[in-house]
Amino acid sequence: MIETPYLLFLGDAPDPLAAKVAQGIKDWRPDFALGQLRMEGCRADMKLPDMTLAEAKAAGAKTLVIGVANRGGVISAAWKKVLIAALEEGFDLASGLHNLLRDEPDLKAVAEATGRKLHDVRVPSVKYPIANGEKRTGKRCLAVGTDCSVGKMYTALCMEREMLARGMKASFRATGQTGILITGGGVPLDAVIADFMAGSVEWLTPDNDPDHWDLIEGQGSLFHVSYSGVTMALIHGGQPDALILSHEPTRSHMRGLPGYDLPSLEAVRDMALTLARVANPACKVVGISVNTAALDDDAALACCAEIEARMGLPTVDPFRHGAGRLVDALEAM
Amino acid sequence: MIETPYLLFLGDAPDPLAAKVAQGIKDWRPDFALGQLRMEGCRADMKLPDMTLAEAKAAGAKTLVIGVANRGGVISAAWKKVLIAALEEGFDLASGLHNLLRDEPDLKAVAEATGRKLHDVRVPSVKYPIANGEKRTGKRCLAVGTDCSVGKMYTALCMEREMLARGMKASFRATGQTGILITGGGVPLDAVIADFMAGSVEWLTPDNDPDHWDLIEGQGSLFHVSYSGVTMALIHGGQPDALILSHEPTRSHMRGLPGYDLPSLEAVRDMALTLARVANPACKVVGISVNTAALDDDAALACCAEIEARMGLPTVDPFRHGAGRLVDALEAM
Numbered sequence: 079m080i081e082t083p084y085l086l087f088l089g090d091a092p093d094p095l096a097a098k099v100a101q102g103i104k105d106w107r108p109d110f111a112l113g114q115l116r117m118e119g120c121r122a123d124m125k126l127p128d129m130t131l132a133e134a135k136a137a138g139a140k141t142l143v144i145g146v147a148n149r150g151g152v153i154s155a156a157w158k159k160v161l162i163a164a165l166e167e168g169f170d171l172a173s174g175l176h177n178l179l180r181d182e183p184d185l186k187a188v189a190e191a192t193g194r195k196l197h198d199v200r201v202p203s204v205k206y207p208i209a210n211g212e213k214r215t216g217k218r219c220l221a222v223g224t225d226c227s228v229g230k231m232y233t234a235l236c237m238e239r240e241m242l243a244r245g246m247k248a249s250f251r252a253t254g255q256t257g258i259l260i261t262g263g264g265v266p267l268d269a270v271i272a273d274f275m276a277g278s279v280e281w282l283t284p285d286n287d288p289d290h291w292d293l294i295e296g297q298g299s300l301f302h303v304s305y306s307g308v309t310m311a312l313i314h315g316g317q318p319d320a321l322i323l324s325h326e327p328t329r330s331h332m333r334g335l336p337g338y339d340l341p342s343l344e345a346v347r348d349m350a351l352t353l354a355r356v357a358n359p360a361c362k363v364v365g366i367s368v369n370t371a372a373l374d375d376d377a378a379l380a381c382c383a384e385i386e387a388r389m390g391l392p393t394v395d396p397f398r399h400g401a402g403r404l405v406d407a408l409e410a411m
Numbered sequence: 412m413i414e415t416p417y418l419l420f421l422g423d424a425p426d427p428l429a430a431k432v433a434q435g436i437k438d439w440r441p442d443f444a445l446g447q448l449r450m451e452g453c454r455a456d457m458k459l460p461d462m463t464l465a466e467a468k469a470a471g472a473k474t475l476v477i478g479v480a481n482r483g484g485v486i487s488a489a490w491k492k493v494l495i496a497a498l499e500e501g502f503d504l505a506s507g508l509h510n511l512l513r514d515e516p517d518l519k520a521v522a523e524a525t526g527r528k529l530h531d532v533r534v535p536s537v538k539y540p541i542a543n544g545e546k547r548t549g550k551r552c553l554a555v556g557t558d559c560s561v562g563k564m565y566t567a568l569c570m571e572r573e574m575l576a577r578g579m580k581a582s583f584r585a586t587g588q589t590g591i592l593i594t595g596g597g598v599p600l601d602a603v604i605a606d607f608m609a610g611s612v613e614w615l616t617p618d619n620d621p622d623h624w625d626l627i628e629g630q631g632s633l634f635h636v637s638y639s640g641v642t643m644a645l646i647h648g649g650q651p652d653a654l655i656l657s658h659e660p661t662r663s664h665m666r667g668l669p670g671y672d673l674p675s676l677e678a679v680r681d682m683a684l685t686l687a688r689v690a691n692p693a694c695k696v697v698g699i700s701v702n703t704a705a706l707d708d709d710a711a712l713a714c715c716a717e718i719e720a721r722m723g724l725p726t727v728d729p730f731r732h733g734a735g736r737l738v739d740a741l742e743a744m
Contacts, residue, residue: 176606211668243499268606273509275640277606303647303690304542307608307640314636319676335544352682356671411439 080172080197080259081140083112083267085129087164089147089157090119095227095333099174102143102256105397106235107165112139118157122146130166131160135227143259144173153177153185154272161185165194172197174255177258181217199258200266202278209276209315211357216286219408220318221296221367222350224340226305226333228326229298229369229397231257233404236396237322238293240405251282251310254357264317267297268308291408292316296324300349301341302332313350317357320364320408321350323391328372329383364407366393413505413530413592414473414645416445418497420464422490423452424479428560430455431477432507435481435589438730439568445472446518450489454582455479464493464500474530476592477506486510486518494518498527505530506590509602532591534598537610542609542648544690549619552741553651554629554700555683557673558589559666562702562730564590565628566737569729570655573738580623584615586645598699600630601641612648624741625649629657633682634674635665650690653697653741654663654683656724660714661705676722697740699726 086100093254094101098149103112104124112381113129116122124145129137144162148154153161153175161171165188171179179185179196189196221230234250241248250257252264265278294316298305305374323343332338341349347363354361366385370378378395386393392403425432437444437457446462449455457478462470475497481487486494486508494504494512498521504512512518512529520527552570554563558575569582569591574581583590585597598611616625627649631638656676665671674682680696688695699718703711711728719726725736 137585184682211636211665211671215672268604270605271601272605272608272641273601274639276637300643300686301689303544303650304609305606306647306686306689307642307644308605309640310633310643311605311640317636332544336417338544338548341689349652351683353639356634356639357673389475 081170082110083139084110084141084143085131085134085139085169086111086114086124086126086145087142087160088114088116088122088124089146091122092123097124097146098142098227099256099259100124100275102231102260103143103145106260107359111135112137115142115160117160131164131169133167133273135167140170140226141172142169144171148175149336152270158184162188165189165192168192168194170195172199172259173264174259177198185266189261192398199255200269202266202270204281206270206274206281208273209280214283214285214317215288215291216290218283218292218294219320219322220294220312220316221322221324222309222313222346223296223299223324224301224343224346225299225326225329226302228324228329229367230324232369232397233322233324233367233401234293234295237403237404238246240401241291244405247287249290249292251292251294253279253282253295253297267311268305272307275311276315279312281408283316294318300346300353303335303338310353313353314357318361319358320362320411322404323347323363323366324369325366326369331344341368343385347389362411363391364411365404366391367404368393368395370395370398414503415443416472417443418464418467418472419444419447419457419459419472419474419478419501420475420493421447421449421453421455421457422477422479423450424455424480429562430457430479432480432589432592433457433476434576435564435593436476436478443644445470448475448493450493461507464497464502467695468500468502471583474505475502477504477508481508481510486515489523491517491635495521498522498525501525501527503528503530505532505592507532507599532588533602535599537614539603539607539611539614542613547616547618548597548621549623549625549648550626550652551616551627551649552653552655553627553645553649554655554657555642555646556629556632556657557634557676557679558632558659558662559635559658561662562700563657565702566655566657566700567626567628569734570737572622573734574624576727577738582623582625584625584627586612586615586628587628600644603637605640608644609648612645627651633679635668636671637667643686646687647684647690651687651694652691653695653744654687655737656680656696656699657702658699659702665706676718680722695744696724697744698737699724700737701726703728703731
């Protein structure tokens with residue numbers, strides 16, 4: 079396991095969304111998030127103390143966690159300087175990047191010389207099976223989004239927190255690096271070999287008590303051409319009983335795809351439900367989670383009310399307003 | 412490149428479908444298929460001369476091609492005996508299995524000792540990009556199936572043959588091990604990391620002449636819970652202009668999934684078209700290919716006629732009746 083507490087590395091994040099790994103750790107395991115380290119030009123801020131490596135070390139931080147994404151790219155020379163200094167200062171490194179720390183000869187050499195660990199949570203550590211589609215006991219809920227990065231993980235984490243507070247049996251099931259860094263386990267789904275994607279989701283959500291709910295972390299979107307195959311594997315491997323639609327109301331186009339409009343919630347509902355019923359004919363869409371972070375309080379409530387009236391489903395921002403009504407919907411099933 | 416001609420290894424294939432790699436080579440590169448090697452219990456037959464290793468070697472075979480699948484499994488001890496004997500006899504080995512020849516210490520050691528090559532066409536040899544969804548020049552056709560193994564590759568190969576005979580510009584684009592073994596290039600899509608699936612299909616089908624058609628080899632099915640994510644990546648990465656629906660009319664359930672019924676052609680049409688239009692709003696379903704291998708001549712024609720009347724689309728078994736009407740439909744676009 080990764081040693082805590084963490085210093086969160088935000089690098090030269092071009093926008094706050096790029097630092098969603100750091101944000102997730104800060105929101106869901108605040109005790110782990112001792113401080114943040116930002117480079118010049120960084121446009122993300124976790125509202126944590128800005129610390130140098132030496133300051134964080136003195137404060138007790140054990141691991142520098144890379145809390146920022148580098149879309150399909152490389153680990154830059156500017157990052158390398160910080161990472162190598164961190165190893166030399168006595169930090170372990172933890173990362174969910176596609177580019178593995180262990181594949182960087184300089185990082186590997188310094189880690190070996192200093193006796194420090196390189197945690198690449200991106201890399202699957204299990205040989206997953208091919209999905210067999212067999213019905214499993216227990217219940218499963220999956221959030222499907224109009225786009226990537228619209229709050230699917232937060233929805234699942236909020237629902238888990240609410241369900242555990244009610245004494246229900248519930249497990250957040252992480253499918254991405256942030257979720258894995260938060261919970262310590264899961265499937266790094268976007269790094270799984272294509273043929274084993276759905277099988278890895280089956281593996282992640284095995285037979286369970288009849289009244290137990292898996293809250294499966296969603297990924298991508300059926301309407302995002304770069305990542306839709308991953309979403310499909312979640313729907314067919316997860317065989318959800320309940321779907322939550324997730325949406326960000328201020329997005330002007332699909333994330334990273336300037337030419338692509340967002341689909342309507344109706345289109346996502348119909349497509350996801352049709353596909354989900356292949357694996358689980360009883361599947362229902364039970365609610366809608368809206369990421370209202372970009373709206374003020376009144377606008378957030380108005381947005382949810384408008385969607386609720388239009389779609390006829392309980393609609394909340396679970397992070398802002400609580401996940402109670404979404405959990406009510408699961409309890410009513 | 413892999414040295415030809417081949418001896419096709421059929422192993423202990425449990426049924427003819429398991430040997431579709433060998434069948435594809437025999438059908439599309441008959442000059443490469445010198446003979447077959449079958450073990451006890453083999454239920455596949457390419458109607459090629461059965462040869463021992465020594466007989467095939469004497470006849471000029473250079474490479475033993477593993478022409479049979481081992482679903483998610485291992486390379487058995489019984490197979491190993493044959494493969495090691497082949498290396499010792501002077502054959503290279505070529506394989507599209509998930510289990511890589513190079514990962515088997517005994518095979519690797521014998522190959523090194525004998526100076527023979529191990530070709531693992533399953534392994535991606537390219538660092539694929541993340542899909543960017545940008546519109547590419549040239550035209551693309553993709554076959555989408557009601558199930559796996561219903562003739563999508565054959566449909567594309569038949570159409571390529573017909574188009575080239577008409578003097579059209581056309582390229583079969585292989586996305587599976589058989590296609591790669593047949594053509595010598597392509598993307599082993601089911602072995603690609605999830606995040607790069609759609610990008611690998613974009614890479615495989617780049618900008619081209621306005622009147623050039625890529626015939627993209629389909630994989631899986633949107634309705635097959637084990638592999639639907641791969642199909643999705645083909646639809647969104649391939650941004651097809653034309654879809655062909657592929658069907659096998661005697662299948663009683665989804666391949667490998669006893670509890671799952673096949674979807675209707677109407678359901679596949681509607682689902683595939685809706686998804687394809689995310690990446691290419693002009694996409695059309697232009698025809699239907701039916702794998703009638705299990706039917707006699709009259710039944711095959713009657714089956715195609717029934718589907719054509721019902722669906723209102725040109726319907727043929729391209730392998731049995733020729734792909735002319737499907738190519739007519741592309742020419743008419």
